[in-house]
Amino acid sequence: MKDILKRYVFFIVLLIVNILMLAVIPATGQKAFQITWGNTLEMLAVIPPVFVLLGLLDVWVQRETMIRFMGDKSGFIGVAIAFLLGSAAAGPLYAAFPVAGVLLKKGSKFSNVLIFIGAWSTTKIPMLLFEASAMGWKFMGIRFLVDIPGIAIIAYITEKLLSKQDKAFIYEMADGEIYKKN
Incomplete structure (x- = not known):
């Protein structure tokens, strides 16, 4: 558990900051979560094909x-x-x-x-x-x-x-x- 927290400490800190921002400044917090969600969707569209190509490169x-x-x-x-x-x-x-x-x-x-x-x-x-x-x-x-x-x-x-x-x-x-x- 300690290794997981150590590996994702940056992500956890940013999540806490976003949640605090959502509580203190709701409009800015919502915008931050919308941007984060959009970036996540973009990465999910790009990363899987890249890893498939990497697997093929690694094998072939x-x-x-x-x-x-x-x-x-x-x-x-x-x-x-x-x-x-x-x-x-x-x-x-x-x-x-x-x-x-x-x-x-x-x-x-x-x-x-x-x-x-x-x-x-x-x-x-x-x-x-x-x-x-x-x-x-x-x-x-x-x-x-x-x-x-x-x-x-x-x-x-x-x-x-x-x-x-x-x-x-x-x-x-x-x-x-x-x-x-x-």
Whole structure:
């Protein structure tokens, strides 16, 4: 019971704050609960398909294949695949993190996973098309051309700044080893 409370302490505190807000400022409390409910429904619409695709990725793609195409020695091919996967993705950014976890579990290079997350957040094709229609093709093209090296530079700097122990911890978390120990 103590572990459950520890794991969900943030959620419980927010729930208590929302309930207090509902009692003290009913209009604001109702609005907070409406927003929370809308966000919950949105997540319930996105998360199940993402987990089905993750299960398929986990079963269909062998670890050796992932290491060959996105692992430490993948070079430009790994970077290109990470950019393409991130850019072709659909859905909100929070859906990228379970996918990143599976990529790490399968042996992808850490910087390639960071590139994947960066591409998901900034270079998704539907977002680029919307941006081109709203802001113009020139703006979209310049931003896109700035984002590509920016994502790669941030990913490589982040990988170099992390110690081997930090990266090992992240890979263990992705593999679920940390949870097995606790």
